Every structure is written in C-alpha cells, then in structure tokens.
Amino acid sequence: MKNWKVVALSTMFSGVLAFTTACGGNATNEGEKNGSSQQLQGDVKMDGSSTVFPIMEATAEEYMAEQPGVKVSVGVSGTGGGFEKFTKGETDFSNASRPIKDEEKQAAQKNGIEYQEFKIAYDGLSVVVNKENTWVDHLTVDELKKIWTSGAVSGNDKVKWSDIRKGWPDEEIKLFSPGHDSGTFDYFDEVILNKQPINKNAQLSEDDNVLVKGVEGDKNAIGYFGFAYYVENKNKLKVVPIDGGNGPVEPTHETIRSGEYKPLSRPLFTYVNLKSLKEKPQVYDFAKYILENGAKFSEDVGYVALPKDEYTQQLKTLEGLKK
Amino acid sequence: MKRLVDHSEVIQHMNGRLVKNNIFKLLFFFATVFGLIILVVLLYRVFTQATGWLNIDFLQNFPSRIPERAGIKAALVGSIWLMAMVAPLSLFLGVGTAIYLEEYAKKSRFTDFIQTNISNLAGVPSIVFGLLGLTVFARGMELGRSVLAAGLTMSLLVLPVIVVASQEALRAVPNQLREASYGMGATKWQTIYRVVLPAAVPGILTGSILALSRAIGETAPLIVLGIPTFIAYLPKSVFDTFTVMPMQIYNWTGRPQEEFQHVAAAGIVVLLVLLVMLNSIAIWIRNKFQKRF
Numbered sequence: 001m002k003n004w005k006v007v008a009l010s011t012m013f014s015g016v017l018a019f020t021t022a023c024g025g026n027a028t029n030e031g032e033k034n035g036s037s038q039q040l041q042g043d044v045k046m047d048g049s050s051t052v053f054p055i056m057e058a059t060a061e062e063y064m065a066e067q068p069g070v071k072v073s074v075g076v077s078g079t080g081g082g083f084e085k086f087t088k089g090e091t092d093f094s095n096a097s098r099p100i101k102d103e104e105k106q107a108a109q110k111n112g113i114e115y116q117e118f119k120i121a122y123d124g125l126s127v128v129v130n131k132e133n134t135w136v137d138h139l140t141v142d143e144l145k146k147i148w149t150s151g152a153v154s155g156n157d158k159v160k161w162s163d164i165r166k167g168w169p170d171e172e173i174k175l176f177s178p179g180h181d182s183g184t185f186d187y188f189d190e191v192i193l194n195k196q197p198i199n200k201n202a203q204l205s206e207d208d209n210v211l212v213k214g215v216e217g218d219k220n221a222i223g224y225f226g227f228a229y230y231v232e233n234k235n236k237l238k239v240v241p242i243d244g245g246n247g248p249v250e251p252t253h254e255t256i257r258s259g260e261y262k263p264l265s266r267p268l269f270t271y272v273n274l275k276s277l278k279e280k281p282q283v284y285d286f287a288k289y290i291l292e293n294g295a296k297f298s299e300d301v302g303y304v305a306l307p308k309d310e311y312t313q314q315l316k317t318l319e320g321l322k323k
Numbered sequence: 324m325k326r327l328v329d330h331s332e333v334i335q336h337m338n339g340r341l342v343k344n345n346i347f348k349l350l351f352f353f354a355t356v357f358g359l360i361i362l363v364v365l366l367y368r369v370f371t372q373a374t375g376w377l378n379i380d381f382l383q384n385f386p387s388r389i390p391e392r393a394g395i396k397a398a399l400v401g402s403i404w405l406m407a408m409v410a411p412l413s414l415f416l417g418v419g420t421a422i423y424l425e426e427y428a429k430k431s432r433f434t435d436f437i438q439t440n441i442s443n444l445a446g447v448p449s450i451v452f453g454l455l456g457l458t459v460f461a462r463g464m465e466l467g468r469s470v471l472a473a474g475l476t477m478s479l480l481v482l483p484v485i486v487v488a489s490q491e492a493l494r495a496v497p498n499q500l501r502e503a504s505y506g507m508g509a510t511k512w513q514t515i516y517r518v519v520l521p522a523a524v525p526g527i528l529t530g531s532i533l534a535l536s537r538a539i540g541e542t543a544p545l546i547v548l549g550i551p552t553f554i555a556y557l558p559k560s561v562f563d564t565f566t567v568m569p570m571q572i573y574n575w576t577g578r579p580q581e582e583f584q585h586v587a588a589a590g591i592v593v594l595l596v597l598l599v600m601l602n603s604i605a606i607w608i609r610n611k612f613q614k615r616f
Contacts, residue, residue, distance in 0.1 A: 043564075045468075047549055050577065057553045058388035064555050073468075073564050074553035076574060077546060085549055090467070207577050209584075232579040301388055302579055 040070050040282040047075035048082025048095030049183050051226060052268050054301035055120060055294070056095060062297070063289050070282045079183045083271075089113050092276040092283045096269045097123070097183030098190075114274040116321055118291065118314050121298035121305055124256035125188060125264040126230035128237040132219045135161065135168050138241040138248035141192065141263065147173060147222065148188075150197040157200040161220070169220075175202035176214040176223030182206060184226060191263045212237065224264075227251060228302025256304045268303065277321055284322055291315045369595075372588035381589050385555040386571065390582035393575070395590050397554045401470075401565035402539060402597065404558055408474030409481065409538050414531060416478065417485030421527075424486075425493040426515055445483035452480040453544030461548055468549050471561040476544050481534035488530020492523040524612040532605045536598055542569045568594045 046056060053076050060072040077085065079096045086094035087107040100108075100117070108115060127144065129136050139147075143164050146152045153159045159175075161168035177198060178184040185204075189195060205211055208225040215223040216236050230239055230251070241248035244262035255261040270290065276283040291314050295305035384394020420441075428434045456476030466472035496519050504514040551566055552574045558565040568590060575587035 045551075045564075047551065050574075053552065053574070054388060054578070057386060060553055061385070061387050061555060071556050071564075072553075073551035073566075075468075075546075075549055075551035076570075077549055081546075081549075088462075090549070208579070209577065226579070228579040232581065297388070 040067050040285055042069075042280055042282045043071040043073070044093070044280075044283055044286050045073055045091045046093040046095065046270075047077050047085055047091045048093075048270075049079040049097040049268070050076040051079075051097040051123065051183055052095035052120065052270065054228075055268070055298050055303060056093075056270070056290075058297040058300055059286075059290050059293060062293065063286060067282070067285070070286065072286065078181055079186070080181075083107075086115070086271060086273065087111060087113055089273065089275070092273050092280070093287075094271045096271060097266065098186050099269065100271065115271045116274060116277070116317070118270050118272065118287070118318075119267045119306060119310065120270055120290065120294050121268045121303040122256050122265055123268055123303055124227040124251040124261050125184060125224050125266065126227050126251050127222065127224045127240040127242060127264070128215055128230060129222050129240055130215055130219050131236065131238055133238060136238075136240055138243055139164075140243040141245070144192050144242070145194075148175065148177075148199050148202070149193055150199050152199075159199065159201075171220050174214075174218045174221040175199055176211045176221060177202045177204050178208060178211065178225060179204040179206040184208075184224075187266050188224060188264075226302075227256065227304065231302055253299075253304050257307060265304075267306075268298075274321060284318075287318055288315065291318060369588050369591050372585050373592045376585045377589040377592055381586075382593070386553055390580060390586050393583070393586050395568065395571060395593055397557060398566050398568040398571035398590070399593060399597070400557050401554070402567045402594075404470050404561075404565055405474055405477060405567055406535065406539060406601065408470060408561065409477045410535055412474065413478040413481050413485055413534065413538075417482050417531070417534075418489050418527060420482075420486045421489030421493055422515060422520075425490050426511070426519065441483050441486050445487060448543075449480055449541055450543040450547060452476055453547030455479065456544060457548050466562070468551065468564045469562045470558050470565050473545055473548055473550055473565070473567075474561070476548060477538045477541065480541065480544060481538045484534040484537070485527075485531050488534070489523070489527045492526025492530070493519060495526060496522045521612060525609045528605050528609040532602050535601065535605075539567075539598060539601070540569050540594070542567075542573060545570060568597070 044060075046060075053074060056074045060074055064070065064072060074095075075082070075091075079098055082091070082094040082096065083100060083104045084107075085091050087104055088111055094115075100115075127139065146164055147159055150157055153163045159173045160170055161173060162170045164173075177188070189198070203214060205214075208229045211223045211225050212229055212233050215221040216233070222240075230237065239250060241250040242261065242264055243249070244264075246260075246262075249255050249261045251261045251265070256265045259265065272283065272287050277287065278284075291311050294311060295308070298305045381394050382399065383396055384392060385397050386395075387393040424434060424437065453476065456472060456479070460466050460472040460475050461468065464472075466475075500518050500522060501514055504518045509517070545567060550570065551564060552570050554564060554566045572587050572590040572594065575583045575590060578584075
C-alpha cells in the first residue's frame with residue numbers, strides 16, 4: 001500500500017515538473033535566436049480595460065519578438081480595477097476606455113503616483129438594429145435618450161417605435177446594452193443617459209457577442225457596442241446613423257477619426273507611471289513602441305487610429321518626460 | 324366469509340402500484356438523460372467548433388491577435404503550475420484539519436464553532452476569496468501577481484470542500500477498526516496513519532477531485548488578484564506572473580472576430596482534457612486503495 005502511494009505521487013509530480021521545465025527550456029531557446037541592437041531586460045506590468053486589451057496584446061506580441069528579454073504582461077481588470085492597482089503603484093501602465101476620474105486622481109496623489117495620459121486610438125460606439133428593420137434611417141441624440149432613459153416615455157419603461165417618431169410601427173422596442181462594469185456603458189451613460197438610470201427593460205450583458213446575437217434575433221431590437229463588433233458583424237446587422245446636431249452621420253473609420261461621428265466616438269487611453277518611465281528603460285521603450293505602432297495595431301484589431309500628427313506629438317511629450 | 328387476502332383486490336391494487344413504479348422509473352430516467360443530453364450538446368458544439376483549430380501549434384504558441392497564430396501554451400503551463408501548487412497544499416491543510424477535528428479534538432463549543440464556520444466558508448462566493456488573497460497575499464505579504472499568491476488564494480477557496488469531504492470519509496470508517504488497532508497496542512498516530520487514513524482515502528479523493536476541478540476552472544479570484552491575461556513567457560519560479568486557461572478562454576470568447584470563437588473552443592477542449600487527466604490520476608489512486616477493503 002505504502003509503495004503505491006509513493007509511486008503514484010512521485011509519478012504525478014515528476015510528470016508535472018518534466019512538462020513545465022521542458023516548456024520553460026523551449027522559451028529561452030527561442031528567445032536567444034532573436035538579436036537586435038539594444039537588448040533590454042525586466043518586466044512591464046500592464047492592466048486595465050478589456051476594450052483596450054486587444055491593442056495591447058498585439059503591441060506586446062510584436063514588441064516581445066524584438067525584445068525577448070522584456071516580459072510584458074497585460075491584464076483585464078477593467079478600467080476601474082486597473083486604476084485601483086495603478087494608483088497604488090502596482091502596475092506600470094493602466095489601460096482605460098475613459099479618462100481617469102477625480103477620485104482616482106486623488107488616490108494617485110495620496111500614494112505619490114505621478115502619471116501621464118496617452119491617447120492610443122478611437123472607438124465609435126455603434127448603435128445597431130435588426131437587418132429587417134426597414135423604418136429606422138437615423139436617430140437623433142434626443143431620440144436615443146428617449147429610447148434608453150428610464151421613465152422617459154412611460155412609467156413601466158415600455159417604449160414603442162411609434163413613441164419615438166410618427167409613422168414608425170406600434171411595436172415594443174427590445175433593448176440590448178453592455179453591462180454596468182464596462183467602460184462602454186460608462187461612456188453611453190455619460191453622453192446619452194446623462195447619469196440617469198437606464199431603461200429597466202434593457203437586457204444587459206458583459207459579453208458583446210451576446211448583444212450581437214440579441215439584436216440579430218429580434219426584429220424590434222436595438223443595441224450598441226464597440227465599433228469592432230459592428231465591423232465583424234456588418235452583414236448581420238444594420239447600423240444607425242446618429243444625428244448629433246449636424247445631420248445624420250454613419251460610423252466609419254473616416255467619420256470616427258475626424259470626430260464627425262458625434263457624440264458616440266470615444267478615445268482609448270493608456271496611463272503610464274512616471275516613476276517606472278524614468279527608472280525602467282524597458283517601460284520607456286515599450287511606451288515609445290506603443291506610440292510608434294499604435295496606429296497599425298489599433299486598425300488590426302478593429303479600432304480606428306488617431307491622425308498621424310497626434311502620435312508624433314505624444315512621442316515628443318514622452319521624450320520630454322524622460323529627463 | 325371474508326378471506327384474509329382477497330386475491331382480486333390485490334390484483335386491482337397491483338396495477339396501480341406497477342404504474343406508479345413505472346412513472347417514477349421514467350421520471351428518474353429522464354432526470355439522468357437530461358443532464359447527459361446537455362453534456363452531449365455542449366461537447367458536440369465545442370468539438371465541432373474546435374476541429375481544425377486544435378493542433379500542435381495551438382499547444383506551442385503564445386496568445387496572439389491573429390487567431391491562426393493564437394495558442395494556449397502560457398495558459399496551459401500556468402494552469403499546471405497552479406495545480407502543482409494548490410493540490411498538495413490544500414490536501415495537506417484540508418486533510419490535516421479533518422483529522423484534527425474528527426480524531427483528536429474533543430467535541431466542544433470551540434470545535435462546533437470551527438465546524439459551522441467551515442461549512443459556511445464552502446458557500447462563500449469565490450470573488451470574496453479573491454479580495455482576501457489580494458489584501459493578505461498579494462499586498463500584505465507582497466507576493467504580487469505570482470503563482471504563489473494565486474496558489475495560496477485558490478487553496479483557501481477549495482479548502483472548506485476538502486475539509487468537509489474528508490471529515491465525512493473519516494467518520495465513515497467503522498469504529499471497530501480503530502478499536503482493533505488500539506487493542507493491538509497501536510498509538511493514536513499509528514492507528515490514524517495505518518488504519519483510518521487508508522480506509523478513508525477513497526472518500527477523501529472523491530471530494531478532492533471535485534474541489535480541485537473547481538480550482539482549475541475558477542477565474543473570479545484571479546481577476547481580482549490582477550493575474551494578467553496576456554503573457555508570452557512561462558513562469559520560472561513560484562514568484563513569477565502567469566495566466567490560466569479559463570481566463571484565456573474567457574478573453575477569446577469576448578472577441579469580436581468570429582475566428583476567436585473557434586480558438587476558444589480549442590482552448591476548452593484542452594482544458595477538458597487536462598481535467599480528465601487529473602481526475603483519472605485521482606480515480607486511479609482511489610481504486611488502488613479501494614481494493615484493499
């Protein structure tokens with residue numbers, strides 16, 4: 001009996017050990033093959049918004065091919081969760097789908113954390129309806145408010161298309177929205193809902209693919225989410241041009257970049273800890289890499305790049321910070 | 324004269340009873356089949372989505388923005404590291420607690436108090452353990468986002484389940500076995516080690532399999548700890564950062580590009596295979612012990 005126990009346990013653990021060490025060995029070998037001018041060492045810790053994550057994943061992936069000695073890790077604690085750690089000095093970068101809030105600024109100040117904000121890309125929140133919806137040609141911001149704000153039309157929050165514009169069908173609108181934890185919701189909350197509660201009948205989901213399915217499956221559905229999700233599902237959904245005061249504008253790369261698509265286009269940020277920037281050369285190098293290649297990687301993963309001179313300007317700011 | 328057993332009456336009742344028997348049999352059969360059907364649908368969906376995406380490259384690549392290049396290496400190795408940490412730690416602490424409470428400690432208000440708390444802890448949401456881990460291990464002991472911090476947190480999370488299961492298993496060992504051992508002059512420790520524990524191992528392992536399977540599929544506490552999702556290197560020691568499969572899979576399912584749904588499915592298959600492997604090791608050990616009695 002005793003033998004069995006020893007044999008069983010030792011095979012289990014040696015198996016685990018053999019596997020992990022074998023894999024570990026491979027990684028270092030791959031690393032040594034790559035050699036470029038100035039090789040850096042150390043780690044870069046990044047956390048924050050899951051919206052910004054794909055851009056940073058792409059950046060880190062390509063950066064580590066050039067600098068295999070630098071270990072970049074990217075987390076997805078959400079914009080708020082990321083700032084919570086960033087303002088305690090636990091991370092070097094914090095990704096955000098909204099600017100830093102006052103409370104978070106105070107927390108940083110209290111802990112003696114200085115930081116710099118960098119704009120990485122734009123995202124255009126896209127309002128979509130079902131493919132079979134033939135009546136909606138555009139929506140104004142006021143109409144959006146009427147649909148989404150709780151109690152704007154009736155006490156029980158049941159909104160019909162006919163309540164929004166005359167001549168539209170007398171059928172109830174089904175609403176699909178990202179959940180309260182997402183930066184997408186935060187942004188919509190600010191520009192459309194004005195911090196009022198959201199329509200009680202709206203179906204909330206943290207997974208944007210669920211929203212896509214929801215709108216796809218119901219003729220009377222309306223929903224909103226990041227531009228990338230619309231682009232990927234273009235043939236299944238109908239995007240609604242938004243009238244922000246200067247006539248209806250459809251979200252496209254051009255209208256989002258130029259700022260013409262108002263008010264639903266939003267910038268995506270990353271915040272860098274100044275102390276890390278000065279003391280760790282790899283953090284500075286990675287920040288530089290983000291700004292140099294941000295345009296390409298943002299477009300790669302479905303976001304909209306900033307105009308070129310905005311990146312150059314921010315690179316100058318970055319250089320100034322090193323001194 | 325009324326006969327003691329009226330045959331015709333019995334037959335009349337019998338029919339009703341047989342029908343009732345059949346109804347319940349069907350009901351329980353459907354209960355079994357229901358779970359099975361859901362499982363088959365799930366497996367079918369996952370496997371059809373994963374075909375073509377699950378290959379050697381997938382196991383050897385690090386995550387990538389390009390679905391074809393994305394792989395699960397970092398997460399797979401991370402999950403194995405985590406398990407290598409959680410399994411011995413939680414088993415030692417859990418079984419130790421159970422032995423103390425069942426074999427050594429006298430029944431008192433204090434042990435009752437401990438008992439109640441352990442049972443309650445089993446129902447605490449995992450995110451609470453994450454917050455505990457963040458305050459105590461990640462910040463308090465300055466372990467940061469390391470394998471060690473996550474391993475300790477996860478061990479705490481599954482501990483109550485292991486304690487309760489082990490206690491049940493120890494309690495199920497017949498007292499005669501202990502008495503006989505004492506009768507032969509064995510000490511308490513000798514009795515526990517040579518008689519009680521071997522008899523209880525099958526029960527302990529059954530509970531532990533469930534507990535460890537939970538630990539391998541859990542994400543919430545790790546997200547609170549700040550364990551990153553993207554990592555393109557492997558941990559070299561318990562103080563290194565790492566990521567685990569469920570976090571990687573969750574991230575892939577949320578991507579806008581449809582190809583990532585397939586990548587996620589391939590990840591799920593790898594996770595399932597790892598789970599089955601870990602479980603079969605435990606079941607194999609369990610069966611070896613079961614044969615003795």
